[in-house]
Amino acid sequence: MIGRRALAGGAAALxxxxxxxxxxAFPSRPIRxxxxxxxxxxxxxxxxxxxxxxxxxLGVSVVVENxxxxxxxxxxxxxxxxxxxxxxxLWDASSHIVNPSxxxxxxxxxxxxxLPVTLATTxxxxxxxxxxxxxRSVAEFVVLAKARPGALNIGTQGNATAGHLALAQLQRLAGxxxxxxxxxxxxxxxxxxxxxxxxxxxxxxxxxxxxxxSGRARLLAVATDARLPSRPAVPTFxxxxxxxxxxxxxxxxxxxxxTPLPVAERLHAxxxxxxxxxxxxxxxxxxxxxPVGSSPAEFARFVRxxxxxxxxxxxxxxxxxx
Numbered sequence: 118m119i120g121r122r123a124l125a126g127g128a129a130a131l132x133x134x135x136x137x138x139x140x141x142a143f144p145s146r147p148i149r150x151x152x153x154x155x156x157x158x159x160x161x162x163x164x165x166x167x168x169x170x171x172x173x174x175l176g177v178s179v180v181v182e183n184x185x186x187x188x189x190x191x192x193x194x195x196x197x198x199x200x201x202x203x204x205x206x207l208w209d210a211s212s213h214i215v216n217p218s219x220x221x222x223x224x225x226x227x228x229x230x231x232l233p234v235t236l237a238t239t240x241x242x243x244x245x246x247x248x249x250x251x252x253r254s255v256a257e258f259v260v261l262a263k264a265r266p267g268a269l270n271i272g273t274q275g276n277a278t279a280g281h282l283a284l285a286q287l288q289r290l291a292g293x294x295x296x297x298x299x300x301x302x303x304x305x306x307x308x309x310x311x312x313x314x315x316x317x318x319x320x321x322x323x324x325x326x327x328x329x330x331s332g333r334a335r336l337l338a339v340a341t342d343a344r345l346p347s348r349p350a351v352p353t354f355x356x357x358x359x360x361x362x363x364x365x366x367x368x369x370x371x372x373x374x375x376t377p378l379p380v381a382e383r384l385h386a387x388x389x390x391x392x393x394x395x396x397x398x399x400x401x402x403x404x405x406x407x408p409v410g411s412s413p414a415e416f417a418r419f420v421r422x423x424x425x426x427x428x429x430x431x432x433x434x435x436x437x438x439x
Contacts, residue, residue, distance in 0.1 A: 147178040153192030170391035197225035201375035231371040233416040238406040240366040246317040255357035262293035272306035272318040279366040280319040285434035
């Protein structure tokens with residue numbers, strides 16, 4: 118949620134000469150894009166696809182810097198302490214709206230430390246099972262889980278990630294009990310699923326796709342409203358008989374609270390322009406990322422509502438940081 122001071126500061130920045138000065142002064146040097154997760158993952162991949170095209174539109178380099186750990190909170194801390202001038206930005210994921218309900222003793226407050234700029238991309242989550250699983254559909258998976266409560270080990274990309282939340286929601290909606298196996302990323306979970314160590318995994322389509330294509334896993338459903346163009350044979354959970362299970366990992370841009378609104382608007386325009394680029398869209402399709410590019414106001418509402426919904430899910434599902 119954007120604090121009153123941030124909104125007041127933004128309104129002042131929109132005053133007549135102030136707006137012109139803010140737009141003329143920004144950017145005055147290269148921009149640091151702090152990615153809160155490790156290199157090579159979904160968030161990092163999307164950032165590195167977009168950064169060069171953002172830089173072209175802003176007229177300066179956008180330098181990606183990975184600041185990992187703490188479920189994304191280490192990167193958040195670095196940006197929360199930065200000057201609110203648009204030159205140090207946070208590239209974060211869904212943990213941004215989950216961490217306030219899980220992490221205690223942080224040096225900053227997620228609800229007041231950031232100005233939401235834009236939701237850039239989403240990464241659909243899929244439920245996959247090992248190749249020799251008797252479950253060939255979601256319905257068969259539910260039957261199998263009910264026959265063996267707690268016996269099926271399901272991997273995710275980590276605690277409090279979109280995969281973990283989707284797994285918790287699946288258990289609630291289907292009335293089943295599964296054992297969560299958190300990993301340090303979707304690639305690690307996919308590796309163990311391919312090896313038969315796991316019974317299934319709730320991870321991104323990007324991570325699960327290669328092992329499904331090689332016959333080492335089977336995709337049962339995708340947690341989106343519509344089928345993925347890249348996976349037209351994989352049904353949605355609603356089509357598979359479990360409506361309401363729509364959770365995606367996402368990547369988004371945040372600035373420190375107090376950043377002038379004209380600066381946020383220019384940053385949003387740079388991301389939206391990059392997302393409209395044909396080369397960028399082709400590369401995003403390769404990593405199974407869906408472009409969004411919402412406005413600052415739309416994204417602020419998304420963050421506020423999402424944080425409230427995740428607080429409820431964390432509480433009801435008993436999710437804890439481990």
